[in-house]
Every structure is written in structure tokens, then in C-alpha cells.
Amino acid sequence: MSAQPAGAAAAGHGEPGPQESGPGEPLDRFEALVAAGEAVEPRDWMPDGYRRMMIRQIAQHAHSEIIGMQPEGAWLTRAPSLHRKSVLIAKVQDEAGHGLYLYSAAETLGVDRAELLDALHRGQQRASATFNHPALTWADTGTIAWLTDGAAVINQAPLCRTSYGPYARAMRRVCQEEAFHVRQGYDLMRALCEGTPEQKAMAQDAVNRWWLPAVALMFGPPDTEAGGADARTAALGAAVSRRAMAWGIKRHTNDELRGRFVDACVPQAERLGLTLPDPAIRWNEERGHYDFTPVDWDVYRQALGEETHWARQRIAHRLAAHEEGAWVREAAAAYAARAQAGEPPVAQAAGASGPGRTEERA
Numbered sequence: 437m438s439a440q441p442a443g444a445a446a447a448g449h450g451e452p453g454p455q456e457s458g459p460g461e462p463l464d465r466f467e468a469l470v471a472a473g474e475a476v477e478p479r480d481w482m483p484d485g486y487r488r489m490m491i492r493q494i495a496q497h498a499h500s501e502i503i504g505m506q507p508e509g510a511w512l513t514r515a516p517s518l519h520r521k522s523v524l525i526a527k528v529q530d531e532a533g534h535g536l537y538l539y540s541a542a543e544t545l546g547v548d549r550a551e552l553l554d555a556l557h558r559g560q561q562r563a564s565a566t567f568n569h570p571a572l573t574w575a576d577t578g579t580i581a582w583l584t585d586g587a588a589v590i591n592q593a594p595l596c597r598t599s600y601g602p603y604a605r606a607m608r609r610v611c612q613e614e615a616f617h618v619r620q621g622y623d624l625m626r627a628l629c630e631g632t633p634e635q636k637a638m639a640q641d642a643v644n645r646w647w648l649p650a651v652a653l654m655f656g657p658p659d660t661e662a663g664g665a666d667a668r669t670a671a672l673g674a675a676v677s678r679r680a681m682a683w684g685i686k687r688h689t690n691d692e693l694r695g696r697f698v699d700a701c702v703p704q705a706e707r708l709g710l711t712l713p714d715p716a717i718r719w720n721e722e723r724g725h726y727d728f729t730p731v732d733w734d735v736y737r738q739a740l741g742e743e744t745h746w747a748r749q750r751i752a753h754r755l756a757a758h759e760e761g762a763w764v765r766e767a768a769a770a771y772a773a774r775a776q777a778g779e780p781p782v783a784q785a786a787g788a789s790g791p792g793r794t795e796e797r798a
């Protein structure tokens with residue numbers, strides 16, 4: 437990948453003309469732009485490190501959206517009513533849409549989405565490990581939407597002001613939709629909590645299993661550099677995090693956002709009559725926030741659940757869907773090529789001979 441994408445010519449805020457690109461000058465302009473809170477646009481000059489960091493974050497985010505469809509998607513055929521089923525279909529479809537906006541945003545940095553998907557499939561890039569956990573009961577769908585989408589909104593609302601323009605703009609729409617998902621998740625939990633004792637117990641069980649993945653993994657590693665066995669990695673992560681703050685990619689530290697999430701969830705759980713599975717949660721009058729068990733680096737690494745059955749399952753399922761969808765991509769490319777050449781579309785519908793979704797996979 438080059439420092440600038442192909443065709444990055446004379447547009448954008450900080451683009452230096454040939455006569456004014458003295459040593460250090462583009463970087464000074466870039467830093468002044470970020471310091472002024474203005475958006476960096478695709479054709480602006482940007483340091484290679486910024487471009488790499490942005491691609492890595494947007495790609496991981498896009499991968500998380502599409503992998504995150506799987507736990508809830510597993511319940512589409514088993515929703516308890518037509519109403520709940522149609523809501524869940526719309527919710528899962530929204531997550532696919534978020535992935536698409538984000539892959540498009542990444543492409544403005546000079547990478548191709550096929551390359552990014554390939555990196556996900558080969559294990560070179562990751563999706564959020566939050567989704568390396570199974571959705572065991574119907575209550576998991578409500579819990580994921582309430583807690584995981586709730587964490588996503590708190591983590592991502594500040595990203596609406598992140599320094600890279602296309603990412604910030606994608607985030608505005610994503611956050612509006614995620615906020616709606618949280619409400620439907622809360623509504624589903626309320627219905628279960630006001631239902632039979634078995635339904636309430638099912639809701640509590642789902643919260644017990646999803647609390648740690650949400651509170652730990654959705655906000656990233658703890659801020660502290662004093663990790664356990666993996667202290668060097670932790671220190672490196674903290675340095676990367678500081679760089680991301682300096683470049684306006686992140687606006688708050690991971691632990692600040694985690695604290696906001698706990699503050700939002702505790703009263704909601706109380707209203708539902710559910711217990712968040714952390715005995716350290718209690719109101720701290722002096723700080724004006726809830727205390728909770730800090731996430732430590734070792735717990736974090738363990739919760740990532742790398743190399744577990746569910747981590748492998750998520751990628752295997754994704755890969756199978758990608759391979760089965762190859763004919764759709766080929767048909768779309770052929771259609772686009774004909775349209776570009778001014779030829780009419782082939783009469784036979786592209787999907788007519790394609791494979792349907794198998795019974796087993798459904």
C-alpha cells in the first residue's frame with residue numbers, strides 16, 4: 437500500500453503543491469488540521485501510520501458488524517412470534533448494512549474490500565471477540581441488542597467526531613440505528629422479565645453470560661500499562677492508544693467509555709429486576725459514578741476466546757457464506773461490465789441458476 441491512494445491529486449485541505457512540500461510541512465499541516473478539529477478527507481495528505489491505523493480500525497469494525505450478525509441470526513428461524521421475527525430480521529440486516537458502509541469508508545483509504553475480507557478469512561485481521569460466544573437461548577438475542585449494541589453506541593458515538601471524515605459520516609448513521617437496536621433489545625428483555633419465572637430466569641442467565649463480553653471486549657483493553665504476564669503487549673497497546681488519541685481517531689480512553697457503559701446499564705438492569713454479574717458494582721457518591729471490577733489485561737486476553745470452538749465457527753460460517761455467494765458477485769460484476777459497455781442486461785435473470793440456501797445451513 438502506498439502512502440497515498442492512486443489518483444490522490446490536488447484536492448482536499450492539506451494537499452501540498454509540488455513547490456511547497458518542504459521537509460515536515462505536510463505533517464505540520466496534517467497535525468494543524470487535526471488539532472483544529474477539522475475532518476481529514478481521502479485526498480488529504482496523511483502520515484502512513486495514520487492511514488494504517490485507520491484502515492485497521494475501520495476494517496476490524498466492519499468485520500465485527502458482519503460477524504456480529506451470526507449469534508442473533510441463528511435465532512431468525514426460531515423467533516417466538518412473527519412480530520419478533522420481522523424485527524430481528526431488520527436488526528440483523530442493519531448490521532450487514534453497517535458492514536457495507538464501513539468497507540466503503542475503508543476503500544477511500546486505498547484498500548479493496550475483497551482484500552480486507554480475505555485478511556479476515558485468513559485470520560490476519562480480526563472481528564470483535566465479543567461474538568466468539570454462542571447465543572444459547574432466545575433471551576440471548578435481547579441481551580446482545582441491549583448490552584452489546586448498547587456498548588457499541590457508547591463506544592461509537594464519539595467516533596461521529598473522529599478525525600477521518602468518511603468514517604465519522606458512516607458512524608452517524610450507524611449510531612442512530614444502533615440506538616434503535618438497544619431499545620428493541622431492552623423491550624425484548626422487559627417482555628421476558630415480566631413473563632413467567634422461567635422466562636425471567638432465561639433473561640438472567642443470558643445477562644450472566646454476555647456481561648463480560650460486552651463490558652470487557654466492546655471497549656478494548658484496559659488503559660493501564662501494568663499488565664500481567666503480557667505486560668509488554670499491554671504497554672505497546674497503551675502507546676498505540678495514545679497515538680490514536682493524538683490523531684483524533686479516538687476521543688476517550690477505553691476505560692472512560694467502559695465506565696459510561698456501566699453507569700448507563702445499572703439503572704436499566706434495576707428496572708428490569710436483573711442482576712449484573714459483578715459483585716463490585718456499587719454507587720460511588722464521591723465520584724458520582726458506579727464502581728465495578730476493573731478489567732485486567734489477563735482477564736481481557738482470556739475473554740478474547742481466540743482459538744475456541746466459537747471463534748473457529750464464526751469464521752467457518754462466514755467463509756462458507758462467502759463461497760456460496762461467489763455467483764452473486766460474479767453476476768453483479770458481469771451486469772456492471774455490460775452496463776458500462778452500454779450493452780443491455782442478459783435476459784435470463786442472474787439468480788435463476790444460482791444455488792438456494794440449503795436446509796442444513798438454514
Ligand SMILES: CC(C)(COP(=O)(O)OP(=O)(O)OC[C@H]1O[C@@H](n2cnc3c(N)ncnc32)[C@H](O)[C@@H]1OP(=O)(O)O)[C@@H](O)C(=O)NCCC(=O)NCCSC(=O)Cc1ccccc1
Nearest residue numbers: 496497500501504563564565584585588653654655656673
Ligand atoms: C474497542 C476497540 C475494538 C479495540 O480497542 P483498542 O484500544 O483499539 O484495542 P487495540 O486494537 O489496541 O488492541 C490490541 C490488539 O487486540 C485486538 N483486540 C482488541 N480488542 C479486541 C476485541 N474485542 N476482539 C478482538 N480483538 C481485539 C486488536 O485488534 C489488536 O490486535 P492487532 O494488533 O490488530 O492484531 C477499538 O478498536 C474501537 O473502538 N473500534 C471501533 C468500534 C468497533 O470496532 N467495535 C466493534 C464492535 S461493533 C458491533 O459490535 C456492532 C454490533 C453489535 C451487535 C451485533 C452486531 C454488531
